[in-house]
Amino acid sequence: xxxxxxxxxxxxxxxxxxxxxxxxxxxxxxxxxxxxxxxxxxxxxxxxxxxxxxxxxxxxxxxxxxxxxxxxxxxxxxxxxxxxxxxxxxxxxxxxxxxxxxxxxxxxxxxxxxxxxxxxxxxxxxxxxxxxxxxxxxxxxxxxxxxxxxxxxxxxxxxxxxxxxxxxxxxxxxxxxxxxxxxxxxxxxxxxxxxxxx
Numbered sequence: 001x002x003x004x005x006x007x008x009x010x011x012x013x014x015x016x017x018x019x020x021x022x023x024x025x026x027x028x029x030x031x032x033x034x035x036x037x038x039x040x041x042x043x044x045x046x047x048x049x050x051x052x053x054x055x056x057x058x059x060x061x062x063x064x065x066x067x068x069x070x071x072x073x074x075x076x077x078x079x080x081x082x083x084x085x086x087x088x089x090x091x092x093x094x095x096x097x098x099x100x101x102x103x104x105x106x107x108x109x110x111x112x113x114x115x116x117x118x119x120x121x122x123x124x125x126x127x128x129x130x131x132x133x134x135x136x137x138x139x140x141x142x143x144x145x146x147x148x149x150x151x152x153x154x155x156x157x158x159x160x161x162x163x164x165x166x167x168x169x170x171x172x173x174x175x176x177x178x179x180x181x182x183x184x185x186x187x188x189x190x191x192x193x194x195x196x197x198x
Contacts, residue, residue: 004032006085006107006144006164008063009039020056027057035085035105035164037063038073046073054082061085061104066094071101078102085142092126099131099139105162110155111145120145121154128159149173 005026012019023036034057038049050062050073061083064070074084078101085105086098090113098106108127110120127141140161146152149172152163 001170002030002032003162004034004059004061005030006035006063006142008035008037008087023053023056023060027059030059032059033061033083033085033105034059035061035063035087037087038065041065041067041069043069043072046070047076050077050082050084059083063087063107066098071097074098074101074103078104087144089127090123092123092130095127095139095141096130099134099137103139105140105142107142107144107164109145110143110151111147113145114147121151121158124155124160125158132159 007023007026012022015022023034027034036053036056038046038053040046040049046064046069050064053062054060054077062073062077063085064073064087066086066088070086074086078084083104084102085107086101086103087107089095089098089106089108095106095108106127108120108123110124113120113123124141124143131137131139131141142162142164143151143155143160144164146155146163146165146169149169152165152169152173155163
């Protein structure tokens with residue numbers, strides 16, 4: 001069901017675990033991309049951290065912030081063949097810069113935009129439309145800050161490539177009261193037949 005894992009400093013802090021061993025553990029379990037975020041904000045330290053993280057496993061996507069220094073790191077790492085996830089995207093203009101820098105993924109934060117009364121899904125629509133205009137760009141839209149199942153559904157309708165979300169939101173995808181009601185009726189009706197399949 002899951003294709004990859006994204007991490008960030010907040011999630012690492014909540015885990016209470018050491019960062020590098022945790023990333024190594026995740027990479028040992030997950031075959032898809034694992035986003036591991038640099039902690040620095042200056043270019044010189046970010047590039048060193050990025051190279052160290054990229055050396056952990058082949059499926060690491062180094063996560064960098066959408067800043068001038070972060071985009072410079074993105075360009076350098078992506079030119080070297082490293083997957084890069086540019087994070088903290090809040091505008092289509094920023095998404096254009098990330099694609100031009102060679103980002104593997106752009107992470108627009110829809111929930112945080114919704115929190116300040118801006119339309120997060122409109123940003124996804126804009127980015128997908130822009131990227132579709134430039135087939136030579138290979139950046140995938142990774143929808144982040146997902147708060148509920150409709151964010152996932154809307155992102156899929158709009159053509160986003162990836163959605164990262166907490167497990168509780170994923171679990172809500174299969175929940176529907178009519179499914180529960182229908183299953184209860186089927187179980188009761190089956191009992192009335194007095195039959196057994198086994």
